[in-house]
Amino acid sequence: MTHSFDVLVIGSGVAGLSAARRAQQLGGSVLVLEKAWDLPGFGNSRQSGAIFVAADAPPTTPPDVLYRRMMERTDGTARPDVVRAWADNVARALRFQVAEGAVYGTRGASDESPYRLQPPQPQALGRPWRGAGPDVFLTRLVDRVRVASGTVIAGARARRLLVEGGRVVGVEASTADGVQRFRARSVVMADGGFQANRELMARHVTTDYLLDGSPLDTGDCLQMALEFGARTASMDVFYGHCRHRDALHNPRLSPHPAPAAAIEASLAVDAHGRRIADEAAGTTVMAVAIARSTTPGDCWLVLDDITWTGTAARGARRNVAELPLNPVLEQEGATVVVADSIEELAVRIPAPMEALAVTVTIYNRAVERRAGHELTPPRTGSPAPLARAPYRAIPLIAGVYFTMGGVLVNGRAQVLDERERPIPGLLAAGGTMAGLMGGPRAGYAGGWGEASTFGLLAGESAMAAARAEDAGD
Ligand SMILES: Cc1cc2nc3c(=O)[nH]c(=O)nc-3n(C[C@H](O)[C@H](O)[C@H](O)COP(=O)(O)OP(=O)(O)OC[C@H]3O[C@@H](n4cnc5c(N)ncnc54)[C@H](O)[C@@H]3O)c2cc1C
Known part of the structure; x- marks a missing residue:
């Protein structure tokens, strides 16, 4: 010594x-x-x-x-x-x-x-x-x-x-x-x-x-x-945020384009097509929910064309207008599954999701009636139904900043x-x-x-x- x-x-x-x-x-x-x-x-x-x-x-x-x-x-x-x-x-x-x-x-x-x-x-x-x-x-x-x-x-x-x-x-x-x-x-x-x-x-x-x-x-x-x-x-x-799962091998995909605003406007599901958490609760809560879900390595954000085309405007609200999901994900060659119907989307996602179509139908009905609180898990905020094709699915992963x-x-x-x-x-x-x-x-x-x-x-x-x-x- x-x-x-x-x-x-x-x-x-x-x-x-x-x-x-x-x-x-x-x-x-x-x-x-x-x-x-x-x-x-x-x-x-x-x-x-x-x-x-x-x-x-x-x-x-x-x-x-x-x-x-x-x-x-x-x-x-x-x-x-x-x-x-x-x-x-x-x-x-x-x-x-x-x-x-x-x-x-x-x-x-x-x-x-x-x-x-x-x-x-x-x-x-x-x-x-x-x-x-x-x-x-x-x-x-x-x-x-x-x-x-x-x-x-x-x-x-x-x-x-x-x-x-x-x-x-x-x-x-x-x-x-x-x-x-x-x-x-x-x-x-x-x-x-x-x-x-x-x-x-x-x-x-x-x-x-x-x-x-x-x-x-x-x-x-x-x-x-x-x-x-x-x-x-x-x-x-832990403290963290939701990320596009391709960030696991493409570091350019984190922290931007961040899917936070798109999650708030849409719905996130596990590998079985079941919703994970209240999408309006914020990206940190969702990241923890993904990590605690039954399929933390296989969760998806499902969005319709209205949300997809609107990501740039939503990004602007969050001061990331330069780096919206659309078109940066496609420019970066990141996975974005596209289909003309939810049923087709469910089979195009690498592991088919039996429950996705049912989940989206129930979700749409509830948000149309402004009854998101009746869903399990509840849906707060003012979401719109997924209404316009094409539909897209983006793989999500919990990004951990620190425990x-x-x-x-x-x-x-x-x-x-x-x-x-x-x-x-x-x-x-x-x-x-x-x-x-x-x-x-x-x-x-x-x-x-x-x-x-x-x-x-x-x-x-x-x-x-x-x-x-x-x-x-
Ligand atoms: C990308 C990112 C953005 C963030 N943004 C914000 C923000 O805007 N606002 C906010 O409030 N928080 C933010 N945070 C969280 C915040 O930055 C951290 O919580 C904080 O900086 C932690 O500081 P620390 O000194 O405890 O740890 P660290 O900064 O992680 O320092 C630990 C140090 O210990 C060293 N070390 C590790 N093991 C050993 C060892 N055995 N012997 C010697 N040295 C060792 C490491 O090399 C490292 O240098 C962010 C975190 C990240 C990752």
């Missing part, structure tokens, strides 16, 4: 770098381990849209409003102290970032949020993250950590927590110089979710999904913490054990943690805001522990 620090941070996303910078501001010596060879690591933060929201509200919303909103979203299953800490500190996290050089703003009159990290990614196929806000800001944070005498090591993958007398005292990591042990008074786990770990995903979420977030977020810290008796929560939920569950923390970002007691010396922030976005039922708070806020709090908790130790408490 050759090195010793006040705070050791695992991961150089927005959570890890916020923790590192805050600890430095409070006088701490800091080490950041990043498994990627490139800095900052290509985690979710670097490719994020980085719209800083707090449960879809501005982060400057009064804390009590945010608190109630999040507790409602999660049916009260989020940890109250975690929600309270988030609600009380999310605006401070925004200010902290601005003081660290982040520039938030709107990219134009049509943008929905004035809290997007600037500059935004250009509107183009694929995910052009290089040079966009998070790339610029995180690079700046790495520089700042180093200028303030911090150490950031790339190509260093944390593998194991070092424990002495029931306390976490450091990390063993594989590095370019072989396996090394680093000692620290606190360890902050900030290695993102586990969406890229196929085994964990199969166990907790689904086998069939598009990895739409970082391939580096493999749940390493989660597994390390589990070995040490940490408690987990919300392991089966919302993970290691349970309290409001000070301390990792909790099975009896919900803090594990000494161990903190977690961002995608690694659970507690904010719900217990069994999850509600989205905003991944960027969660990571930013709990990164800040983790840095503060780590330094509070260091001060207490120095004072002999």
Whole structure:
């Protein structure tokens, strides 16, 4: 054991770098381990849209409003102290970032949020993250950590927590110089979710999904913490969007053209031709429903010609006018099954759907009578019946940005054990943690805001522990 620090941070996303910078501001010596060879690591933060929201509200919303909103979203299953800490500190996290050089703003009159990290990614196929806000800001944070005498090591993958007398005292990591042990008074786990770990995903979420977030977020810290008796929560939920299934082999098909608006205007079915969920519930709810359906690898969006020709106009409402399903899918050679009747469509889809024609007939009758609520699952919104040929079917898949569950923390970002007691010396922030976005039922708070806020709090908790130790408490 050759090195010793006040705070050791695992991961150089927005959570890890916020923790590192805050600890430095409070006088701490800091080490950041990043498994990627490139800095900052290509985690979710670097490719994020980085719209800083707090449960879809501005982060400057009064804390009590945010608190109630999040507790409602999660049916009260989020940890109250975690929600309270988030609600009380999310605006401070925004200010902290601005003081660290982040520039938030709107990219134009049509943008929905004035809290997007600037500059935004250009509107183009694929995910052009290089040079966009998070790339610029995180690079700046790495520089700042180093200028303030911090150490950031790339190509260093944390593998194991070092424990002495029931306390976490450091990390063993594989590095370019072989396996090394680093000692620290606190360890902050900030290695993102586990969406890229196929085994964990199969166990907790689904086998069939598009990895739409970082391939580096493999749940390493989660597994390390589990070995040490940490408690987990919300392991089966994720944040993501519906994607065209061909995005599995054509990365240009994600995030655009996004089928969200077309789903809201039409109906989505499983491989048997049965509706999956309320199409008006939003693309994230539908993505989770697809992942939980009996055929997560074989779900379809069925739409008529009115919706198909209207996708460009609907896209415009969502600020993606340049990249509508029609004609981009066909230009990209993506699968679009076309037929003159629903019956014909049902047999042209690779696995014939016995129930599709019946499903569409029942659906049409209900929406014509404005009785969508009588359907199972109910249909809300103001849908129109599928009325004009030709009909089309587009294969869908759940695109997973990040897993919302993970290691349970309290409001000070301390990792909790099975009896919900803090594990000494161990903190977690961002995608690694659970507690904010719900217990069994999850509600989205905003991944960027969660990571930013709990990164800040983790840095503060780590330094509070260091001060207490120095004072002999
Ligand atoms: C495409 C996309 C768009 C998004 N847009 C938004 C948005 O607009 N608004 C919003 O609120 N949220 C958004 N999110 C979510 C948000 O970006 C994330 O929740 C947040 O950035 C997570 O930050 P993090 O620091 O916890 O994790 P990450 O940014 O994923 O960082 C984890 C880091 O840990 C490293 N690492 C992993 N394992 C190890 C190990 N064993 N040792 C060392 N290092 C390790 C990884 O390489 C990575 O660099 C988006 C996510 C994606 C994927």
